[in-house]
Amino acid sequence: MAREVAARRHAIDQWYMVLLTAGGRPVQTIERWKSGLWRVYLFDDSGRRDHCIDLRPRPDGTLLVTRRHRFWYTAEHREFDDSAAQEMTTVSAEGEVTVKSRPAGSRGWSSIRRDNVLVEDSPIPAPDFGDWLPFTRLLTEQGHECAATLTLHDAPAPPPRPSHPNGVQTLFTPGAQVAAEGVGASVIDVRPAGTLYMPSGRLIVADPTSASTTEPLVAAVPPGDYPVSVSILRSLRYPEMGYVAAARLTITDEPVKAWEPALCPDDDPTLLASDESIGFGVDAGMGCFVDAVAQLDEMDEDRYLDALGSDFAAEVTVAATGANMVVFRTGLGDGGYPKWLGRTEDGRIACFVADMQLIPADA
Template identity: 35%
Template sequence: MRARLEAVYCDGWDAGVVNPLTSSAAKARDAAAEPYTVVLLLDGRLHAVMDLSWSDGYCGITRFDAAERTLSRHLLRGTGEGDLFLREVRTWDGPADAGKHEYPHVAARTTTTYTVSGTRTDIVEPHGDRGIRRDSTSQQRAPRLPIPAFGRWDELLRLAGETSRETSREIVDAVQHELPVRVEARAPWRAPRPLKPQGIEELFVPGTIVDVRDQRLRLSVHEAGQLRLTSGRLVAADPSSLEFDAEPFTVSVPPGAYPVSISLATYLDDPRHSRVSAARLDVSDRPTARWELALRDGQNPIDLGHRQYFGFGVDAGMACFVDADASERMQDVWLTLDGLVDPRHRTIDSGAMVAWSSGWGDGSYPTWIGYDTAGHVTCFVADMLLFPTDNDEDDD
């Protein structure tokens, strides 16, 4: 007998339907590649939830059993070639008497992660949170499928292991349902839109006035001297942590000496109070046409969530640029930096390192790579996140 599922459309699922949508409204969002959620019912009960945002190359599928316990979560991401690939799947298989909140913690858990290049990693935890785990890696191409047309939710369910290819399910719009419904100011989930660089060029325009935290600050630009990149592999890090955190970025430049500039923000009502807003290493004088997040080995932007980024950690209130080949011998230099209060930057060992005080202090900071129209590197900018951006508009 052909199974029948009913589809409910909304902004999201959070123990109930949040901000319900008509089928036509959901279809319009699908056509515009805007985020929305599909809740699938089987015999009137919760069966699966799909969070979709095609503009972000994102699909999240959560499946439930008859007791509304989570059976699996599938994360699909865009390949950049117009289709989706399975990035991660997590499944649970546990005791029948476990409640839906306890179940994900006590059930046997398997997590499988794929890369586009064809690496598969499996983590098996036979006792959930309570016991051992086994890790293994193999070469296997990730499952793929084209982005489905609106309403073809069976294609996503098949990829999630719901049915075999020979079995089809009828999916219709729900006429009515008994699920809890509520209206909220925002959706309960967000498409994974990592932090974007904004206003980077303006940070290096002297005299720019910026409002932050009910204060006005004026930007000035200071030349910090030349950084010697003997290998061309740049490291951005806390100088006190070079022993543990000196991995260079995956993008390198020809060996040489490159000028470093410091953007300093000074309070208008207290000229003695200033903060470093960014440090820039110039590779060429060509205009920057686009920015990308600097990455280290093993980092992939598709793993970032809303406003997330890969950055370097700061625990001593200082940051630096240094060549990968010089990082080991520069590990103890931070002991002589004296907090970098005045001035807030310093060139060390004839350009082997350029150090500066880190924005508001300790934290994690991204580095952006500028490229010209031909795809050549123009600069590296360590962003101290001193100022809020439009990326903050949805934050609480």
């Protein structure tokens, strides 16, 4: 990605990665994760990552190495080959160090413990964006001699990625058979999930336990009553098992001609990495559709679970206004799930979809 995008992601605590090279070959990647966490990979002479280092921030503004995982490859080994000799060092929050080793070809680890923290005496300063020199100290452990300055280059732009839900052609096709992530061979069963009353036409897509603090989507629809349906994956091997693959709020039955992310006011799709999408977070194994003026009362997780019972989706009345929300289970449980809107040929909104990403794109 362009360095301007990476800098913006750094400023708002989003993931990005920097690749350091020498003589045209990779020597180190630096990944910035949320909450100030970092991950560094070092490469061997064959271009294989042979050393993974995790770091976390400390109150004094430095970074502490909390885990090192090293591989000793032979010429025959592939990257991260489990049969290679390995050593893993972890540091607990209390400073206790655990070292585990695995000889080449072994299936088990041997462990020893010791009290001293290997990196306490030389913590790494938490860098500002572009200041990668503190991380180059890790390269000297592999015998590299590092220059006093680094030159940054923008990465080539990735090819455009499909802007539509996974398996959009089959998500709501009853009887379609798919290979589902974490479920296996499955058949799709589409079920009605209720009717959502939308007095304002402004939709909130969220975990129901956090919907009262979630901004509505920017795209609005005419006020009215709109049907909700859920796509259920039924395992062919265990047909009694079912998982919600997607939920759809239908505005019109006209065909969808184009898909785009369903954005909240603060969403910025230009900050997305190539494998990311605009989504909503789930901590209670449930999602919901609800109108922005529903004036959500304080309802706990148990109430939503009681409303669902053994079903995949249910309508829940919002006591303060008499409005309703449609609650649905989310895939395999908690996580982050993309939300999309589909438009008709003339640009009107046809539907909103919450996608649990259980089936491959264009399945």
